[in-house]
Amino acid sequence: QKEVEQNSGPLSVPEGAIASLNCTYSDRVSQSFFWYRQYSGKSPELIMSIYSNGDKEDGRFTAQLNKASQYVSLLIRDSQPSDSATYLCAVRSYNTDKLIFGTGTRLQVFP
Amino acid sequence: DGGITQSPKYLFRKEGQNVTLSCEQNLNHDAMYWYRQDPGQGLRLIYYSQIVNDFQKGDIAEGYSVSREKKESFPLTVTSAQKNPTAFYLCATQPRSAYNEQFFGPGTRLTVL
Numbered sequence A: 001q002k003e004v005e006q007n008s009g010p011l012s013v014p015e016g017a018i019a020s021l022n023c024t025y026s027d028r029v030s031q032s033f034f035w036y037r038q039y040s041g042k043s044p045e046l047i048m049s050i051y052s053n054g055d056k057e058d059g060r061f062t063a064q065l066n067k068a069s070q071y072v073s074l075l076i077r078d079s080q081p082s083d084s085a086t087y088l089c090a091v092r093s094y095n096t097d098k099l100i101f102g103t104g105t106r107l108q109v110f111p
Numbered sequence B: 001d002g003g004i005t006q007s008p009k010y011l012f013r014k015e016g017q018n019v020t021l022s023c024e025q026n027l028n029h030d031a032m033y034w035y036r037q038d039p040g041q042g043l044r045l046i047y048y049s050q051i052v053n054d055f056q057k058g059d060i061a062e063g064y065s066v067s068r069e070k071k072e073s074f075p076l077t078v079t080s081a082q083k084n085p086t087a088f089y090l091c092a093t094q095p096r097s098a099y100n101e102q103f104f105g106p107g108t109r110l111t112v113l
Helices: none
Strands: A011-014 A019-025 A030-038 A045-050 A054-058 A061-066 A071-076 A085-093 A099-101 A105-110 B004-007 B010-013 B019-025 B031-037 B043-051 B054-057 B064-066 B076-078 B087-094 B108-112
Touching (some): A011 A019, A019 A085, A019 A105, A045 A054, B004 B087, B019 B031, B019 B087, B043 B064
Parallel strands (some): A011 A105
Antiparallel strands (some): A030 A045, A030 A085, A061 A071, A085 A099, B043 B054, B087 B108
């Protein structure tokens, strides 16, 4: 069983729509959760981090965490073609300095 | 100009050769990490270092070696023992903080000819 799972996509949404990206994890003691955006051929860029249950908003991005159900999601409002990229979910377990990454979801925003 | 630098951007290696990938940072971050990314796969941890002169193996350390002689530098050597080294190599740093966020350099793309 993969430790961090994401649907590989592609997830296609029209410009201006809400894109919803999901991630599940297997380690119940996971404590820190991160979303990275990776454009083709480039390195990952940290866009959101979340540590407690609930929602965390930053501009057009909202991260949602539900530890009881072991999932974390990323919502992108008013999606733009420039949001087209692969989004990586990363999880850190308790008392470790290592991140476990999912394989990423490819998002396509079409005009 | 602050940040994380990796060099070279592209690297070609003949089979049987050792090559060294550079990672330098001026962010004063304590921890540094090396990941490997293959198409369709997530990032896999090769080695990491939380302090100068100390480092730990990650999940796929075989065929790789590292050193951490300075806080700013964490070079990765891909040895001839690594059977399938063609990949995108990413260096990351992490400050000492409660949030443990990692930040990535631009990466080195290694191709074995």
